[in-house]
Amino acid sequence: MTPSDVKATLAFSDGSPSMDLPIYKGSVGPDVIDIRKLYAQTGKFTYDPGFLSTASCNSSITYIDGDKGELLYRGYPIEQLAQHCDFLDTCHLLLYGELPNAQQQKDFHKLVTNHTMVNEQMQFFLRGFRRDAHPMAVMTGLVGGLSAFYHDSTDINNPQHREISAIRLIAKMPTLVAMAYKYALGQPYMYPRNELSYTANFTHMMFATPCEKYEPNDVVVRALDRIFILHADHEQNASTSTVRLCGSSGTNPFAAIAAGVACLWGPAHGGANEAALNMLEDIQKAGGVEKIGEFIKQVKDKNSGIKLMGFGHRVYKNYDPRAKLMRETCHEVLEALGLENDPLFKLAMALEKIALEDEYFVARKLYPNVDFYSGIVQRAIGIPVSLFTAIFALARTVGWIAQLNEMIADPEYKIGRPRQLFVGATARDVKPIGQR
Numbered sequence: 001m002t003p004s005d006v007k008a009t010l011a012f013s014d015g016s017p018s019m020d021l022p023i024y025k026g027s028v029g030p031d032v033i034d035i036r037k038l039y040a041q042t043g044k045f046t047y048d049p050g051f052l053s054t055a056s057c058n059s060s061i062t063y064i065d066g067d068k069g070e071l072l073y074r075g076y077p078i079e080q081l082a083q084h085c086d087f088l089d090t091c092h093l094l095l096y097g098e099l100p101n102a103q104q105q106k107d108f109h110k111l112v113t114n115h116t117m118v119n120e121q122m123q124f125f126l127r128g129f130r131r132d133a134h135p136m137a138v139m140t141g142l143v144g145g146l147s148a149f150y151h152d153s154t155d156i157n158n159p160q161h162r163e164i165s166a167i168r169l170i171a172k173m174p175t176l177v178a179m180a181y182k183y184a185l186g187q188p189y190m191y192p193r194n195e196l197s198y199t200a201n202f203t204h205m206m207f208a209t210p211c212e213k214y215e216p217n218d219v220v221v222r223a224l225d226r227i228f229i230l231h232a233d234h235e236q237n238a239s240t241s242t243v244r245l246c247g248s249s250g251t252n253p254f255a256a257i258a259a260g261v262a263c264l265w266g267p268a269h270g271g272a273n274e275a276a277l278n279m280l281e282d283i284q285k286a287g288g289v290e291k292i293g294e295f296i297k298q299v300k301d302k303n304s305g306i307k308l309m310g311f312g313h314r315v316y317k318n319y320d321p322r323a324k325l326m327r328e329t330c331h332e333v334l335e336a337l338g339l340e341n342d343p344l345f346k347l348a349m350a351l352e353k354i355a356l357e358d359e360y361f362v363a364r365k366l367y368p369n370v371d372f373y374s375g376i377v378q379r380a381i382g383i384p385v386s387l388f389t390a391i392f393a394l395a396r397t398v399g400w401i402a403q404l405n406e407m408i409a410d411p412e413y414k415i416g417r418p419r420q421l422f423v424g425a426t427a428r429d430v431k432p433i434g435q436r
């Protein structure tokens with residue numbers, strides 16, 4: 001980060017001594033005002049619940065321009081990665097900063113493939129859950145549980161441990177998600193088939209059974225691989241910030257990623273794709289397109305507590321570029337699977353059109369985000385709604401790890417420990433119970 005010639009001067013109207021604050025420039029995007037010495041020099045904290053104006057770190061991994069609707073992974077536009085690369089290439093890019101050359105691609109794919117199996121004990125861990133447990137409850141447990149099996153790679157400060165746990169997590173997430181799915185179905189687990197590509201292997205573990213030969217469907221594999229690429233990383237979102245804060249205590253990588261899984265589950269975050277699809281199904285059941293007006297009215301009524309799930313974003317105040325790519329994937333997949341008249345897709349496009357012309361959404365710069373269309377694609381390729389967020393977690397694992405490793409490798413990093421504005425009771429004495 002480059003010091004700016006411009007300084008910020010903090011002055012106080014009560015004549016307290018003013019303070020100069022350094023400003024730093026990144027390679028692109030907003031400058032930052034360095035407040036690290038503020039408390040020591042003024043005895044005051046900044047106040048920013050929800051971190052609307054706070055940069056928690058400096059990073060070289062992902063850049064988002066919310067006004068332009070731009071998303072870059074290590075400088076590459078998401079549109080180009082979605083078109084020219086596969087998910088494992090994207091993993092290599094996010095982890096090491098560069099797209100692989102032919103040899104690196106071969107070596108990386110082989111490395112990941114050789115770690116796709118999980119310890120046989122994991123299946124007994126699953127047995128502790130009810131069969132109808134939400135897959136994200138299962139995934140939070142399984143991912144945290146990985147730290148019980150890999151004592152040889154839990155020292156987050158050891159670069160070799162960080163490398164092998166990154167590969168293990170990327171390689172094993174598909175296996176764990178598929179196991180959670182099979183467990184819910186009461187079907188036997190399918191072991192990975194190492195001759196398949198990463199994403200084809202995932203569809204095999206999800207949809208194959210021991211009773212018959214299973215051939216991965218290219219349309220499904222390509223759609224899922226694109227879904228993985230679009231969900232791989234997204235700057236300092238809630239779950240990534242959770243992973244960074246959790247990892248800053250020096251805990252092992254598996255525990256830190258499990259914290260990210262737990263945070264992603266929320267409907268305001270990764271749980272929105274499940275909530276968006278349920279919302280579309282509810283509107284469909286209530287009468288479909290002609291019921292959109294009534295639904296939009298409820299959304300505008302603050303007391304209803306109803307939000308248009310899959311719309312709005314803290315950073316994007318323009319169309320989420322991933323939503324555009326997801327909508328394209330919707331068209332391709334539905335057409336290829338002969339579902340082009342899917343009523344839910346038509347309903348989603350009608351809802352999007354109406355919302356984008358409605359002053360309420362225009363004034364608040366609410367556009368569809370990545371979650372608005374992803375559920376329709378996943379439903380079309382046979383992924384159950386309850387598994388949508390687990391698929392999001394599978395894809396985001398590489399982003400979480402890349403961000404965690406970037407933090408740990410930064411010699412300046414410290415344990416994250418925010419302060420507060422205390423508004424509670426000041427010191428008082430305990431009275432005997434008879435006087436309370």
Ligand code: SDX
Binds near residue numbers: 234315369
């Ligand atoms: C993801 O951070 C990331 O990068 C996340 C993510 C990633 O890849 O990691 O992109 C993935 O989580 C995408 C977001 C998925 N969530 C949803 O689709 C849930 C619905 N969206 C909202 O909950 C909301 O838009 C958020 C949480 C996404 C963003 O909320 P903000 O930035 O805190 O905005 P806000 O709640 O302050 O909203 C501003 C205004 C409010 O109205 P007013 O009080 O100004 O009158 O817009 C309204 C909100 O009520 N609003 C919505 C709305 N989202 C915001 N109104 C109706 N429907 C919505 N979806």
